[in-house]
Amino acid sequence: MLSYFETLKLDKKEMVMQAGNLCNYNYFVVKGCLHMYFTTEKGTERTVQFALEGWWLTDFLAFQNHSSTDFNIQAAEKSQVLSISREQQELLLEEFPMLERYFRTIYQIAYGASLIKVKYLYDLSKEEIYLHFTEHFPDFAQRVPQYLIASFLGLTPEYVSEIRAKNRS
Template sequence: MSTQLFSHINTYVSINNEDFEGISSFFEFQNVSKKKTLMEAGTSCAYNYFVLQGCLHMYYTNEKGMERTVQFAIDNWWMTDCLAYLKRTRTDFNIQASEDTKLLSISFEKQEQLLKAFPQLERYFRIMYQIGYGASIMKMKYLFDFSKEEIYLHFTEHYPDFAQRVPQYLIASFLGLTPEYVSEIRAKKRS
């Protein structure tokens, strides 16, 4: 399966090759082309995705018809609508590939079976959720305390992998900015 997932898990908890053979049997590999939608608003949130290579973004469409990006996932990141996944309910979000993406997916039922078979992964997933929750809180802090320009500059300085790979219009959407404003900031920064 994926040595990437094996390495990622071992960053947080200790598993051996034999355990990983069993762990990997719970996942499905997917090759997803750019712009492919993996999850649509109004449908059941059935999977948790681990990005091996590529980029996903999660967004919703507001009452004005504008898409608002709420999360990105690049190599070695997880993505799902956590609440809808946990409760097995319909999601308000869409997940789409921002570039050609290779990923592993696991259903809620399989993840529950995985955690029973390999209890040490409870700690791994808890840490993943804590990291995601912490990142969400920090984003809120920046939205409350920083000017629009500071938000953009902070994002590009602290998350260069995203800034280089994710299209500017999606970064603008994620930060609550317009693509035109992002272009102005970038032009100002170059001069």
């Protein structure tokens, strides 16, 4: 199966996908962490998704439709990923049809996680969102830079610092 993939070794902050380009690849994280984000009209980066070891990351809609993406994917730390093109993924699925179920499950989990995030954004205060995240994902919260976590949760890094200082005292 590995013959369908290309191995990429990424330095921290190295890009693998840029907004405006065709989304031709799906990325599997072997080691490290990637984050997917977009840049607002005001120039603010908003992280929409992370991928740690064993996770997949791409703009799934643009990948499926073979269209350009509105997102960037960047290494949040030194990483090793497996990259598979849309064409190679189709060939892989033809040769190993049982992987169809695997990918369906991956997409269902990703969609479900997105729904939960939206629910939290509507249901919880900004402080509760941060505290919930750090309580439920403590290793992740220690590993990923705070400014990326703030971006993912729709907060400013300054506000995250305030929450952290308040909870230390």
